[in-house]
Amino acid sequence: xTAFADSAALKDALRRHDYIADDEFAVVVHLATVLDRxxxxxxxxxxxxxxxxxxxxxxxxxxxxRLQCYEGLDDxxxxxxxxxxxxxxxxxxxxxxxxxxxxxxxDLADASRFLAEQDFGLYSESFLAVRPLxxxxxxxxxxxxxxxxxxxxxxxxxxxxxxxxxxxxxTIPEVGTFTARSAPWVILTSNDTRELSxxxxxxxxxxxVGYPTPEREREIVTARAPEVPAATAAEVVEFARTLREMPLxxxxxxxxVIDAARAATxxxxxxxxxxxxxxxxxxxxxxxxxxxxxTLARTRLDGAPDPADEPVADVPPAERVTVASRPANxxxxxxxxxxxxxxxxxxxxARR
Amino acid sequence: MxxxxxxARRPAYPLDVVAAVFARLLRHHGVAASPAETIxxxxxLGLVGxxxxxxxxxxxxxxxxxxxxxxxxxxxxxxxxxLTAGPDTVSDGSPPLRAQFAESLPAALEIDDEQQLARYAxxxxxxxxxxDLFDTPEADKGFNPHKDDDDVSMTSADADxxxxxxxxxxxxxxxxxxxxxxxxxxxxxxxxxxxxxxxxGSLSWDDPASILAWLDAYDPHRAYxxxxxxxxLTEAQLxxxxxxxxxxxxxxxxxxxxxxxxxxxxxVDPTAAHRAEIDxxxxxxxxxxxxxxxxxxxxxxGGRLDLRRTVRGSMRTEGVPFHLVVRSPRPDRVRLLVxxxxxxxxxxxxxxTLRLAQAMHGRAHRCRVVxxxxxxxxxxxxxxxxGGDGALAxxxxxxxxxxxxxxxxxxxxxxxxxxHAGLLDxxxxxxxxxxxxxxxxxxxxxxxxxxxxxxxxxxWITPEPERYWxxxxxxxxxxxxxxxxxxxxxxxxxxxxxxxxxxxxxx
Numbered sequence: 054x055t056a057f058a059d060s061a062a063l064k065d066a067l068r069r070h071d072y073i074a075d076d077e078f079a080v081v082v083h084l085a086t087v088l089d090r091x092x093x094x095x096x097x098x099x100x101x102x103x104x105x106x107x108x109x110x111x112x113x114x115x116x117x118x119r120l121q122c123y124e125g126l127d128d129x130x131x132x133x134x135x136x137x138x139x140x141x142x143x144x145x146x147x148x149x150x151x152x153x154x155x156x157x158x159x160d161l162a163d164a165s166r167f168l169a170e171q172d173f174g175l176y177s178e179s180f181l182a183v184r185p186l187x188x189x190x191x192x193x194x195x196x197x198x199x200x201x202x203x204x205x206x207x208x209x210x211x212x213x214x215x216x217x218x219x220x221x222x223x224t225i226p227e228v229g230t231f232t233a234r235s236a237p238w239v240i241l242t243s244n245d246t247r248e249l250s251x252x253x254x255x256x257x258x259x260x261x262v263g264y265p266t267p268e269r270e271r272e273i274v275t276a277r278a279p280e281v282p283a284a285t286a287a288e289v290v291e292f293a294r295t296l297r298e299m300p301l302x303x304x305x306x307x308x309x310v311i312d313a314a315r316a317a318t319x320x321x322x323x324x325x326x327x328x329x330x331x332x333x334x335x336x337x338x339x340x341x342x343x344x345x346x347x348t349l350a351r352t353r354l355d356g357a358p359d360p361a362d363e364p365v366a367d368v369p370p371a372e373r374v375t376v377a378s379r380p381a382n383x384x385x386x387x388x389x390x391x392x393x394x395x396x397x398x399x400x401x402x403a404r405r
Numbered sequence: 406m407x408x409x410x411x412x413a414r415r416p417a418y419p420l421d422v423v424a425a426v427f428a429r430l431l432r433h434h435g436v437a438a439s440p441a442e443t444i445x446x447x448x449x450l451g452l453v454g455x456x457x458x459x460x461x462x463x464x465x466x467x468x469x470x471x472x473x474x475x476x477x478x479x480x481x482x483x484x485x486x487x488l489t490a491g492p493d494t495v496s497d498g499s500p501p502l503r504a505q506f507a508e509s510l511p512a513a514l515e516i517d518d519e520q521q522l523a524r525y526a527x528x529x530x531x532x533x534x535x536x537d538l539f540d541t542p543e544a545d546k547g548f549n550p551h552k553d554d555d556d557v558s559m560t561s562a563d564a565d566x567x568x569x570x571x572x573x574x575x576x577x578x579x580x581x582x583x584x585x586x587x588x589x590x591x592x593x594x595x596x597x598x599x600x601x602x603x604x605x606g607s608l609s610w611d612d613p614a615s616i617l618a619w620l621d622a623y624d625p626h627r628a629y630x631x632x633x634x635x636x637x638l639t640e641a642q643l644x645x646x647x648x649x650x651x652x653x654x655x656x657x658x659x660x661x662x663x664x665x666x667x668x669x670x671x672x673v674d675p676t677a678a679h680r681a682e683i684d685x686x687x688x689x690x691x692x693x694x695x696x697x698x699x700x701x702x703x704x705x706x707g708g709r710l711d712l713r714r715t716v717r718g719s720m721r722t723e724g725v726p727f728h729l730v731v732r733s734p735r736p737d738r739v740r741l742l743v744x745x746x747x748x749x750x751x752x753x754x755x756x757x758t759l760r761l762a763q764a765m766h767g768r769a770h771r772c773r774v775v776x777x778x779x780x781x782x783x784x785x786x787x788x789x790x791x792g793g794d795g796a797l798a799x800x801x802x803x804x805x806x807x808x809x810x811x812x813x814x815x816x817x818x819x820x821x822x823x824x825h826a827g828l829l830d831x832x833x834x835x836x837x838x839x840x841x842x843x844x845x846x847x848x849x850x851x852x853x854x855x856x857x858x859x860x861x862x863x864x865w866i867t868p869e870p871e872r873y874w875x876x877x878x879x880x881x882x883x884x885x886x887x888x889x890x891x892x893x894x895x896x897x898x899x900x901x902x903x904x905x906x907x908x909x910x911x912x
Contacts, residue, residue: 060460076459076460076463077459077462077463077466078463080453080460080463080464080467081463081464081466081467084449084452084453084464084467084468085467087452088445088448088449088452090445092467124738137727137728137729138727138728141725141727145725208692247688248684248685248688251471254471254472255439255441255442255471257471258467258468259467259470259471260467261473300795345786
């Protein structure tokens with residue numbers, strides 16, 4: 054186990070494991086390790102939330118225990134489960150032996166008293182099937198516990214997490230309470246598909262992981278995919294930045310940029326030319342995940358502005374603020390510039 | 406604020422105060438900071454120090470601001486507390502700060518000299534003035550309210566009046582000070598031009614700077630280490646520090662009150678606040694909603710033993726039930742259909758309606774949005790692209806949405822049942838947002854009842870209070886009969902109040 058002296062040391066350690074964090078992020082991660090608080094990372098998919106946990110485990114020399122959340126995850130998958138089959142085998146093994154012993158007691162009352170005195174050890178740690186949360190708590194050497202995509206579970210699961218995050222202990226009714234044998238670093242990630250409960254948020258340090266600056270992104274691409282030439286990386290990053298400014302359903306994130314940079318390297322090696330211009334459509338396929346997004350990006354990149362967005366861009370933002378500050382009629386801004394268009398649009402609607 | 410001897414002996418006491426003050430500032434700026442957060446702030450201050458503001462900002466942000474809508478408030482609070490202090494005292498960090506600070510202390514704080522003390526944070530002086538004005542009969546001292554306000558000094562004849570210069574009454578005094586200052590202005594326009602001037606102008610931020618300097622010098626490792634005799638502050642220093650902190654807190658209290666008067670500094674962007682409110686309300690509704698029962702109960706670890714399947718499964722293992730099958734009914738995920746009225750009559754709440762639909766869409770497992778005026782138009786795609794108010798405009802710009810038509814609920818329900826029947830099934834809950842005004846057109850409440858039969862649950866959010874439902878053009882009473890629940894809400898706050906009711910009805 055390694056404790057990091059300060060955020061700069063942590064940042065260097067992460068960099069050695071190919072994870073490039075910016076200063077603010079490094080401060081927060083360092084704080085989480087020092088304060089012993091769980092760290093909740095929110096942000097769009099593919100910006101390196103899970104990677105952080107892996108890199109942190111590698112940098113800190115800790116084992117990574119991962120709980121992948123999904124809908125319908127319950128405590129028997131997250132905490133522990135009694136190994137029923139093993140218990141049953143144990144009971145069957147005992148049965149023969151007990152028969153011999155009980156033969157010595159002529160009286161039924163004596164026999165049952167004898168049985169009551171015995172501890173068969175059926176509910177002991179050896180019959181527990183340990184699941185990630187319990188594993189993190191009972192592990193003798195400190196671990197990094199990654200609770201991945203916590204927003205996918207139900208709220209009841211969050212409530213279960215609360216006890217573990219706050220008290221670092223798990224109570225098993227038959228055995229007792231397990232307190233953490235070492236202080237795990239806990240990292241929770243959320244793709245922000247649903248609002249987490251306030252109770253969970255309040256127990257965690259919170260950091261919103263966003264898209265990186267172009268310089269940092271270039272660094273990340275070259276660190277993660279060393280075969281990509283610097284010029285290609287810069288070009289792909291710039292291309293992704295252009296795409297992120299469009300109103301897409303899913304903006305390209307870092308992992309997709311890395312894929313695209315790899316693709317661009319392979320393709321331009323064939324073409325013999327360093328430019329990504331002629332492979333743009335292929336890169337779009339790598340960067341965007343929805344057909345609608347690809348179409349939108351193509352029309353925008355070819356120079357034709359999207360007609361649906363044109364009027365929106367016309368509305369001056371300052372005006373919107375003033376209108377919105379009058380709550381009596383919050384809708385005016387949305388309707389602005391659209392008052393006379395009703396008749397034409399009505400005809401379009403009627404024809405359908 | 407009273408400072409006990411015990412407090413004064415603790416070297417970390419100022420940190421506690423700064424943490425408490427910062428938490429208070431946060432609450433003032435709309436960031437929910439509980440006492441637990443205050444403790445965290447205190448720990449962070451001890452660990453990080455205030456030398457590097459960017460680091461401190463990042464650390465405190467992680468601790469305090471947990472929601473997107475809290476970020477702006479956090480920044481304002483942070484700037485107010487940590488950035489108004491002159492950075493020049495802190496930037497030259499190389500000389501021994503403690504020594505520098507210790508030197509600067511007596512100059513800043515002459516405790517024996519009452520006038521100095523009064524001038525030091527400048528609020529006491531004025532508080533005393535105001536005290537003069539109210540405590541002494543005007544005739545006795547010949548006070549002329551029109552003469553001058555600023556020249557009354559502590560050394561005047563009334564200086565020996567007993568005026569409590571404690572922090573509490575001092576704060577009270579500040580309020581008066583602001584008023585007096587305004588009254589001194591001759592022109593009316595000046596009233597709003599510099600409302601905060603009296604406060605911010607009179608504050609001397611030297612002391613926050615010195616507090617921060619002390620924070621810089623503060624070495625947490627040493628404090629926890631124990632053997633700190635050589636670095637301990639002397640008694641006198643400590644006392645002065647405590648005084649400084651008291652005054653600092655009082656001055657801060659002053660600064661905290663100030664922005665309320667100042668419209669330019671007040672939190673702008675109410676859209677963001679609305680959005681956060683609606684988001685919260687939707688979250689509450691969905692949290693209480695349950696989907697219909699799943700067609701097949703899922704196997705679980707806990708629950709009632711399914712004897713039939715257990716025994717059947719045990720046949721494979723010669724009648725030994727290795728695999729226990731238990732089952733418990735679990736609700737399915739929420740599927741929602743939002744029917745949003747965007748007609749003229751509800752135009753003032755259309756933004757609320759669409760934002761609600763948008764927020765629901767972002768949160769529910771499966772959510773379709775249908776906007777209507779006289780006929781339903783599915784706009785899920787338009788709400789999906791991008792986000793923010795641009796999406797609202799795109800919905801309204803949809804070619805099939807005729808904004809100038811008059812709303813026709815009967816036709817909408819009819820077409821929902823015929824043309825959009827695919828959207829309705831027994832596993833979907835329907836939420837109608839509209840006022841139920843049919844403008845004399847047939848209400849077709851029977852069609853709504855048909856719709857109700859086809860779906861899992863049906864609820865209605867109307868912006869109109871119940872007393873208007875009886876009007877001739879409003880078919881709300883008829884519709885209400887078909888609905889599981891009708892909720893009156895015009896904005897996020899009202900919806901939040903009724904969230905439990907609505908979510909329960911859609912359960």
